[in-house]
Amino acid sequence: MTYRRRSLRVGMVCPYSFDVPGGVQNHVLGLARYLRESGHRPYVLAPGELGSSAADLGLEDFASAGVAMPVPYNGSVARVNFGPLSAARVRRWLRNGKFDLIHLHEPITPSISLLALWAAEQPVVATFHTATPRSRSMQLASGVLRAAIEKIDAGIAVSESARNVVIQHLGRDAVVIPNGIRFDDFAGGRHMPAERTAEWLRSAQQPRLVFIGRLDEPRKGLDVLLAALPLIKQARPNLQVIVAGQGSRLLPAGCRTLGTISEESKIALLGSADVFVAPQLARESFGIVLLEAMAAGVHVVASDLPSFVDLLGARHDRRRLGDVFTVGDHRALAQAVLQVLDHPDPMRAKRAQQAAQNYDWSSVGTTVLAIYRAALSTAPAKRTGSSMG
Amino acid sequence: MSTLEILALLIIVMVILVWRITWLASRVHRATMRAERTWSALDAALVGRARRAAELVTMPGIDPATALLVLDAAAAALEPDLCKGDRERAESDLSHVLDAVDPMLPTSPTELASERARASICRRLHNDAVATALFLRRRFTVRILRLAGRTAEPRPFEMEDGSIAL
Numbered sequence: 175m176t177y178r179r180r181s182l183r184v185g186m187v188c189p190y191s192f193d194v195p196g197g198v199q200n201h202v203l204g205l206a207r208y209l210r211e212s213g214h215r216p217y218v219l220a221p222g223e224l225g226s227s228a229a230d231l232g233l234e235d236f237a238s239a240g241v242a243m244p245v246p247y248n249g250s251v252a253r254v255n256f257g258p259l260s261a262a263r264v265r266r267w268l269r270n271g272k273f274d275l276i277h278l279h280e281p282i283t284p285s286i287s288l289l290a291l292w293a294a295e296q297p298v299v300a301t302f303h304t305a306t307p308r309s310r311s312m313q314l315a316s317g318v319l320r321a322a323i324e325k326i327d328a329g330i331a332v333s334e335s336a337r338n339v340v341i342q343h344l345g346r347d348a349v350v351i352p353n354g355i356r357f358d359d360f361a362g363g364r365h366m367p368a369e370r371t372a373e374w375l376r377s378a379q380q381p382r383l384v385f386i387g388r389l390d391e392p393r394k395g396l397d398v399l400l401a402a403l404p405l406i407k408q409a410r411p412n413l414q415v416i417v418a419g420q421g422s423r424l425l426p427a428g429c430r431t432l433g434t435i436s437e438e439s440k441i442a443l444l445g446s447a448d449v450f451v452a453p454q455l456a457r458e459s460f461g462i463v464l465l466e467a468m469a470a471g472v473h474v475v476a477s478d479l480p481s482f483v484d485l486l487g488a489r490h491d492r493r494r495l496g497d498v499f500t501v502g503d504h505r506a507l508a509q510a511v512l513q514v515l516d517h518p519d520p521m522r523a524k525r526a527q528q529a530a531q532n533y534d535w536s537s538v539g540t541t542v543l544a545i546y547r548a549a550l551s552t553a554p555a556k557r558t559g560s561s562m563g
Numbered sequence: 564m565s566t567l568e569i570l571a572l573l574i575i576v577m578v579i580l581v582w583r584i585t586w587l588a589s590r591v592h593r594a595t596m597r598a599e600r601t602w603s604a605l606d607a608a609l610v611g612r613a614r615r616a617a618e619l620v621t622m623p624g625i626d627p628a629t630a631l632l633v634l635d636a637a638a639a640a641l642e643p644d645l646c647k648g649d650r651e652r653a654e655s656d657l658s659h660v661l662d663a664v665d666p667m668l669p670t671s672p673t674e675l676a677s678e679r680a681r682a683s684i685c686r687r688l689h690n691d692a693v694a695t696a697l698f699l700r701r702r703f704t705v706r707i708l709r710l711a712g713r714t715a716e717p718r719p720f721e722m723e724d725g726s727i728a729l
Contacts, residue, residue, distance in 0.1 A: 321590055324695055327597070328688050345698060347691035349684055541680065548684045551604040552597065552692075 182214045182546060185273035185296070187264075189285030191222030191242055191253060195420065195434070197353070197462050198279050198303050201332075204354050205277075206235070208539035219267050219286060221255050237267050239286045254285045264289040268296070275299060275549060281326065282319065282344070291322050297553040299545060301330040302340050302348060328549040330542070335480040351541050353462045357534035359441055360469035361527065381515055382414040384447040384472070386440065386463050387454070389431065390421030395453030395477060400426060401504035402511070409512050418443060444470035449514050452476035455502055461485055468495065469530035471523050473514045477501040486526075495526040587702075588710040594696035598717035601689035605720060608685040609654055612678040613640040616661060624669035636660040651722045658725030676727065683724040690719040 188202040199220075206216040217235050221242035239260055242253035264286050268276065275297040278287040282302075291298060329348030331337035340348045383406075387394040396417065406413060407428060417425065418432040418440070425431055435443065444450065450467035454477055461482050467474050474496030476482040478489070487494030497514060499506035617637040620630045636657040645653060661679065665671075700711045 321586075324590060324594060324699075328684075329691065346695065347687055349687050540677075544677070544680055544684055548604060548608075548681065548688055551607070551685075552600045552688060554596065554600065 182209075182274045182550075183272060184209060184214060184216045184546070185268065185271045185276040185290075186216055186218045187276065187278045187287045187290045188218060188220040189254065189280050189283055189287045190220070192220055192224055193222045194253075200462065201301075201303070201353050202279060204356070204535055205539065205542060208354065208535040208542075212539065212543070214543075217271055217273070219264065219290070221253065221286065239263050239267075245284075252283065252285075254283065255289070256284050260286060261289045261293070265293045268293055275327075275546060275553075277301065277546075279303065282323070288319075288322065291325060294325065297327045297549045298325055299328045299330065299549050300326045301332065301351075302336050303332050304336060304339060327552060328545050330545060333481040334484055349541075349545060351538060351545070352533055353465070354535035354538035355462065355465050355469055355530065355533050357469050357531050359437075360444060360466050361471070361531075380412045380414045381410065381448045382416060382446060383449045383451060383511065384443055384467075385415075385417040385419075385451050385453070386435075386443070387419045387452075388421050389417060389419050389423045393455045394419070395455045395502070396423075398453040398455070398477070398502055398504050398507055399451055400429070402508040403429065405505065405508035406511050410515055413515070416443065416447075440466070441470070444472055447472045448518070449511055450474050451507065451511065452482065453507060454479060454482075464496075465530050465533050468526040469533075471527050473497075473518060473523055474526065475499065475507065475510045475514060477507075493525070495522065495529050584704065584708065584710070587699075587704060588708075591696075591699045591705055591710050592712075592714075594692070594699050595711065595714050595717060598689070598692040598696045601685065601692040602717070602720075605682070605685040605689045608678070608682040610641065612675070612682045613637045613654075613657060615672070615675040615678045616657060617641070619664075619668070619672060619675065622669065622672070626667075629664050629667055632660055633664055647718065647720075651720065655723040658723045662725045679725070679727045683727055686720055686722070686724065690721075693717045693719045 186202055186206060188199060190196050190198050192199050192203075202218060202220070206218055209216040215235075217237070219237045219239055221239045223238065224236050239255050240263060242255050244251050244253050246252075268290060273296050276290060276294055276299070278290055278298060278300045280303055281287045281291045281300040287300075291300070323344050323346060326346065329340055329346055330351050331340055331348035332351070332353050334350055337348045337350050340346050385396060385399055387396065389396055399417075403415065403426065415429045416432060417429065418435045420434050432439070432443070444467050447467070447470070450464070450472045452461060452464050452467075452474065454461075456479070461476065464474055464476060464482065464485060474486065476486060476496060476498050478498040478501055483498055486496040486498055489498055497510045499510045614637070616633055619625060619633050636653075640650075640653040640657045642653065658679075661675070696717050699705060700716065705711060
């Protein structure tokens with residue numbers, strides 16, 4: 175194999191800005207870090223500034239695609255790049271980068287990923303993050319963008335449900351590779367040194383329930399949790415409820431918000447939690463925070479979205495790794511939380527932690543590299559300047 | 564409308580039509596070529612997998628019965644000039660044998676595991692490329708105008724990958 179040992183120049187395109195935290199952004203950063211640690215050269219193109227969350231990326235490897243504009247798209251407001259100026263930037267980046275292959279994230283959105291797919295002459299690997307059951311954009315795409323979709327050499331889906339979307343709406347297939355986490359960071363979170371922990375962490379004498387996610391976005395499901403709170407508090411008056419995430423919103427008494435938190439605080443927060451609740455209503459392709467909670471050894475209670483069930487196991491499965499409840503049903507959520515608080519199952523938390531270890535970048539990244547090699551081995555000779563052995 | 568205008572319009576329509584057809588033909592060609600390349604990659608990956616499997620025989624501490632089982636399946640998969648159906652069966656059998664012997668091996672063969680993963684990835688890429696090519700080749704315009712030329716129709720490779728961690 176020609177590419178077995180050689181260091182690869184990988185051009186990664188992230189459609190969302192690193193200014194704001196998000197699953198896709200974290201995935202790109204995590205993968206870039208893994209690639210660099212294994213001796214490859216990742217380069218990242220994304221809108222906006224690098225941002226503090228991406229500090230370890232390195233300025234020389236990052237290129238900005240310009241300011242993204244907020245536009246309503248597919249049911250929410252997306253900050254995207256489009257137009258001839260962005261297209262020219264993307265083309266220039268592709269030409270100057272001399273990449274062995276390019277790795278696009280969410281290629282079928284009006285974004286620099288799609289522009290890069292359009293302009294790419296290198297082998298293309300594309301990761302699909304969305305698992306919307308009826309994605310309007312994907313349906314439209316299969317007609318309009320058929321030719322662009324054909325250019326993808328290897329597809330990656332972050333979950334089986336995301337893969338199903340790719341199969342049904344794009345007529346393509348994808349290898350399922352889940353998102354990666356930094357397992358050791360989270361698994362060690364329970365033993366944080368006292369001086370590094372904030373004031374809010376030390377009062378962890380009472381049981382603690384944690385929610386992490388945007389506070390002002392309905393689909394993250396905070397409303398379901400808030401509706402369930404009176405029921406939970408009735409049975410467990412001493413329960414501490416902490417929510418963390420971007421956005422402002424009015425919270426009821428007995429519910430504490432930390433606002434946007436750093437990666438380190440997230441690790442500490444999960445390390446101090448007893449129950450982690452993921453009440454998402456829809457469109458959650460992959461529960462990365464869920465995995466991080468599992469890595470931290472926290473009991474997980476999540477809505478029964480397909481990707482969550484894939485991860486945690488069905489409701490009455492004896493080997494399940496967490497508890498799922500009917501999407502949007504606050505009574506079921508309350509019941510599940512109380513069940514966990516009344517009868518904690520340390521063995522299940524242990525199993526969940528072991529399962530989360532499989533999602534560490536060290537193993538997830540190996541599979542991504544295997545996809546890169548497979549894509550390169552099927553690339554035509556002229557596109558890579560090297561023939562297949 | 565004057566004759567000249569009609570003629571001009573006709574020419575424009577023709578140009579667009581020819582451009583569309585050329586474009587479609589290039590897509591058909593690209594998809595067919597890719598299916599051919601993914602097949603050679605899959606072929607190479609399957610050969611690599613069978614070779615690694617055969618190497619298990621030299622593993623210290625392996626019992627002769629297991630060694631014979633693996634060697635037989637690997638040799639069957641490496642048989643030259645198998646027809647597609649036979650090859651699919653032989654490769655599936657090798658997957659089953661590897662699954663069966665895996666818990667009985669003295670040490671876990673990491674090289675073989677990565678070859679198996681590679682074969683599985685290559686197979687998915689190949690079948691995906693074949694599906695794309697077939698979808699294009701079965702379009703009405705492509706069939707009527709024979710845009711696929713005389714290139715052979717690509718076919719998917721169906722086999723059991725076995726229980727590999729992917």
